Amino acid sequence: MEITQLIKAEMVNAVEHLYKHSIKENDVLLNATRKEFEGDYTVVVFPFTKIARKAPPAVAEELGNYLVDNVELVEGFNIIKGFLNLSISGAYWAKFLLQIAAQEDYGSLAANGEKVVIEYSSPNTNKPLHLGHIRNNLLGWSMSKMLEKAGFDVKRVQIINDRGIHICKSMLAWKKFGNGETPESSGMKGDHLVGKYYVLYNNEEKKQKEALKAAGKENEEAAILQEARQMLLKWEENDPEVRDMWNMMNGWVFSGFNETYERLGVSFDKLYYESNTYLLGKNAIEQGLKKEIFYKKDDGSVWIDLEDAKLDQKLVLRSDGTSVYMTQDIGTAQERYSDYKMDKSIYVVGDEQDYHFKVLFEILKRLGESYAEGLYHLSYGMVELPEGKMKSREGTVVDADDLMTQVVQIAKEESLERGDVSDLSEEKQQEIWRRIGMAALKYHMIRVSPRKTMIFDPKESVDIQGQSGPFIQYSCVRVNSVLKKAGEWDADMLQYTTPEEQEKNLLVMLQRYSHVVEEGVKNYDPSLIANYAYELSKSFNKFYHDINILKSPDGETKAFRLVLTKVVGRTLESALDLLGIQVPERM
RNA sequence: GGUCUCGUAGCUCAGCUGGAUAGAGCAGCUGACUUCUAAUCAGCAGGUCACAGGUUCGAGUCCUGUCGGGAUCACCA
DSSP, X not given: OOHHHHHHHHHHHHHHHHHOXXXXXXXXXXXXXOTTXXXXXXXXXXXXXXXXXXXXXXXXXXXXXXXXXXXXXXXXXXXXXXXXXXXXXXXXXXXXXXXXXXXXXXXXOOOOSOEEEEEOOOOBTTSOOBHHHHHHHHHXXXXXXXXXXXXXXXXEEEEEBOOSHHHHHHHHHHHHXXXXXXXXXXXXXXXXXXXXXXXXXXXXXXXXXXXXXXXXXXXXOOHHHHHHHHHHHHXXXXXXXXXXXXXXXXXXXXXXXXXXXXXXXXXXXXXXXXXXXXXXXXXXXXXXXXXXXXXXXXXXXXXXXXXXXXXXXXXXXXTTSOBOHHHHHHHHHHHXXXXXXXXXXXXXXXXXXXXXXXXXXXXXXXXXXXXXXGEEEEEEOOEEBTTBSOOTTXXXXXXXXXXXXXXXXXXXXXXXXXXXXXXXXXXXXXXXXXXXXXXXHHHHHHTSOTTSOEEOOHHHHTXXXXXXXXXXXXXXXXXXXXXXXHOOOOOOGGGOOOOOHHHHHHHHHHHHHHHHHHHHHHHTOTHHHHHHHHHHHHHHHHHHHHSOSTTOSSHHHHHHHHHHHHHHHHHHHHHHHHTTOOOOSOO
């Protein structure tokens, strides 16, 4: 049993024995003891003073005595006000370390038989991925890795918004101004090329609007916008010419996206295309009408009244019988369930759609969908720049590809300055720089709680000092370096029963790992892993600095420290893997 | 206007179901490389946890209100 669980269970016994009162394990608040006090774990005794009807120090004294007398691993205690600080025996720590060292996959939970589908990224096909998508992708990826670690069967999907007026705008501009330009002829990545025409379109529309305004016709629609609408109609009518162009340009975009995803290190099990799913959902509306969950207005439009759930009246089908966004999402949810029969379904989507998902989930619940209870919107805040919001009109949108190139470039420059890896082949160096740069970027983004709007300062994102991805990578590299130098050892680490503060700190931290994974999953929050990894890394760096592992006084001590080092390294790598970060060979 | 959400050090962020003197990093200042990699470590300085009430033995954390930022409330997606 784990140490914290064990102490909690014994606390239940202690309270039962001393005060004839039954409590639950969860009533026991157990923390790691703060640095400035002696001890390893601290029990907060205030909650038991009422039961015992005694002052806090007296209760702590009685509980402390009971634990020392009855629990082998509790070696001693001290009391400060209402806090009972317990000291754990050195022999137990050694046993604990040996035990987790034997678990290659320490922190993983057994398969729980539950299936979860996680949707993330979900881009439009009219422009390349930007900073906001990076946050989305990293959160989605990390969440999916955490779920796997926690024993879920995970399927990663994205829905690609490949149809609609925005695509037609890019297509139209390309047709008008492109002169047959292709990714090959221009040397541009496909998504960027299509994005270029989206910008051209917008410029043209703006120009036409201004001309109309100057002519006193500001209420008139720009001619190019009318053309785009016509193109959408043709698309819907399966016009061969429009469809061919659409297929071709989408193909460019997809291959561009794939390249970006690969660099980011994310992948998907299945892609849904809006062009296939946009007509879904109408059956559900029929069903809902029959069940009187929806109602029809005189003009033929269909609505749902959600006012009793503190939401509004929402349209689910237009008066002309066509779908709206909500209709589609109802349909895709059903399709997804028929594809996967999942227990949980997570949508990683920005917080501007909070309301939409509340409504969607409420509707699915009312439709009586069996999976409705397992739906979750992993909502995250917008990414802003130090100067404020990104605005495509002002050209301040940070492009995903550019950003990745930039962080790797900076990692390279820093590395060259240090010269630590200059003896390696060019190829190996490139890989090291890539890992370091990407670690800086990823860590910088994931460390912030998803819900919060975050300020992204490009200068800080390539920071490799202090709380950063490279900081943690560096610890791992040190671990590997020490282990390599140590070679084989056969001394009995269990003989080492007088761990130093720095060592106990690490053991307490290691003990927490599986709980952190659980909490991360429960709260849908990868930032918990990021912060944990940093703390563990920091504790290790201090240990490494203060204690020379290879020059330990005797074989047993050295064995203990090497095992500790190994387990810390393994745990750090595991945590980094949950964040999508790889450890470089050297740095 | 209704609803949701955020407000913690100069800046960027932590703070687990309420628990000890609110913590990190960056920026600033000061020390530590002949040592298992200094992309590191140690120290100094930096706070009315937006504000006001309330619940509690105890509130940054829970409740109410106020102020400030953001989002959203389309027969757009």
